[in-house]
Amino acid sequence: MRENISLAPYTWFRVGGVAQVLFMPKDEADLALFLPQVPSNIPVQILGVASNTLVRDGGVPGVIIRLGPSFGKVEKVGDNMLRVGAACLDNALAKKAAKYGLTGMEFYAGIPGTIGGALRMNAGCYGAETKDILIECIALDRRGQRRIIPVSEMGYRYRHCGADADLIFVEALFQGEHASHENILARMDEITKGREQSQPIKEKTGGSTFKNPNPKMSNGRGAWQVIDAAGGRGFKVGGAQMSTKHCNFMINTGDASAKDLEGLGEKIRDMVRDTQDVELEWEIKRIGIEAKHE
Ligand SMILES: Cc1cc2nc3c(=O)[nH]c(=O)nc-3n(C[C@H](O)[C@H](O)[C@H](O)COP(=O)(O)OP(=O)(O)OC[C@H]3O[C@@H](n4cnc5c(N)ncnc54)[C@H](O)[C@@H]3O)c2cc1C
Missing domain, CATH: 3.90.78.10 (UDP-N-acetylenolpyruvoylglucosamine reductase, C-terminal domain)
Known part of the structure; x- marks a missing residue:
């Protein structure tokens, strides 16, 4: 936990003021311990890699939380599911899914955010969205209580999630379908090349x-x-x-x-x-x- 930390280097726009407090939890238990200790009148906000966020120049009062590497794991569950930490980059998940021969997550190859950001934004492209492959996610509420939320209760529509604004997503369970490794990689390649041509990604x-x-x-x-x-x-x-x-x-x-x-x-x-x-x-x-x- 650090005070008065410039957020600009943590954002894609490279602008913005300081966070009054920046907290990077070691793991879920650390976060669950921290949250109930923050007085309820102090705002708490979570950032991914801020690829869809503009931090204003006067800074952010209260606490900004950023999840560390321990929240970035991807683990295969059963035949066709992946349990993914919220700090995992979308692109890394697309690559892992390809490695396991699971289709449906190729669209993440072109989105530069984290899975936490994707859950909150219902991120998507090329006709696919986060809600199409999500089974459930795990979140901590403002009191540090763990909640398991099925996709049907996330209140999803186009680039919108209706789940309580103060929830911090820590993990998600996604489901894919089996397909050939080559076909998945070819689709990811198509998506990445398409974006290089049409978007100012650099x-x-x-x-x-x-x-x-x-x-x-x-x-x-x-x-x-x-x-x-x-x-x-x-x-x-x-x-x-x-x-x-x-x-x-x-x-x-x-x-x-x-x-x-x-x-x-x-x-x-x-x-x-x-x-x-x-x-x-x-x-x-x-x-x-x-x-x-x-
Ligand atoms: C070049 C470029 C191309 C892009 N293309 C696409 C695209 O094709 N499709 C698309 O949908 N988006 C696109 N985006 C936008 C962006 O990448 C997505 O919205 C992404 O999901 C944001 O993730 P993030 O980690 O950067 O979230 P942030 O920008 O850090 O945060 C976005 C929101 O999510 C919340 N949030 C972040 N992490 C968590 C968490 N763990 N728990 C709860 N809430 C959380 C934040 O509080 C904030 O409200 C693009 C962005 C760039 C820069």
Whole structure:
């Protein structure tokens, strides 16, 4: 447990202020011991690798939890299931599933987050989502109590999880189907190459900034299409820019502040509302407070 730790190096955007307290539990027992000792008026938030999170410049009051390597294990259970720690990277799970000849998890090859983040965001791509392969997950509540939650009780819909916001997922049980190792690797390769071509994956970014709007409101257009139509491609605020490669991705071009990035997102929402009559909803989670003096 450390105090006043800059969170920027822990985020994909590489921006943001300090965490008042950063706690990295050694294991689940350590986390279960810690949680009930935090007074209920102190906020507690969990971060994965912050590939879908913007930390504001004024920092995050209270406690930020980040799970350590002991939460990153993958273990085969029975014939076709994998028990996975919440700090495991999505990509590492895709590789492990391929090794065991299990299909269904290839889509994780292209998502740079952790399994904890995937459980909370119902992460997905190429027509597959976390909810399709999840059997159950294990979470600790704010009092450190262990809960086993079946997928039917996770309240999943597109990029949304309805499970209590204060739950910390520590483990998940996924189910795949048997398939040939070569076919699985070929599919993962296809996904990774597709993303290299269509997304600015080497930049300081946060993935999709906005959820795809309701198709009835946007005439079937995705978020990037309404942003493009509104003139948002390449649009800049300070050091923040909408990617020219994928215009639903924001980029820190080098010296952006979190304020620049959030300001850019809000400006894009205004432009899309004014010109396309579509209301965009943030997919990126924004945490912390704005800086007092700039
Ligand atoms: C280049 C790029 C491409 C991307 N492509 C995709 C894509 O195709 N599809 C897609 O869905 N997403 C995509 N993303 C977004 C992102 O990778 C996913 O949302 C991912 O699931 C976030 O995981 P994370 O560990 O980074 O979570 P964070 O950003 O750290 O956190 C996201 C949310 O999850 C919560 N959370 C994290 N860990 C836990 C836990 N253990 N228990 C409870 N809550 C937790 C956080 O509190 C926060 O609310 C992309 C991002 C980038 C940068």
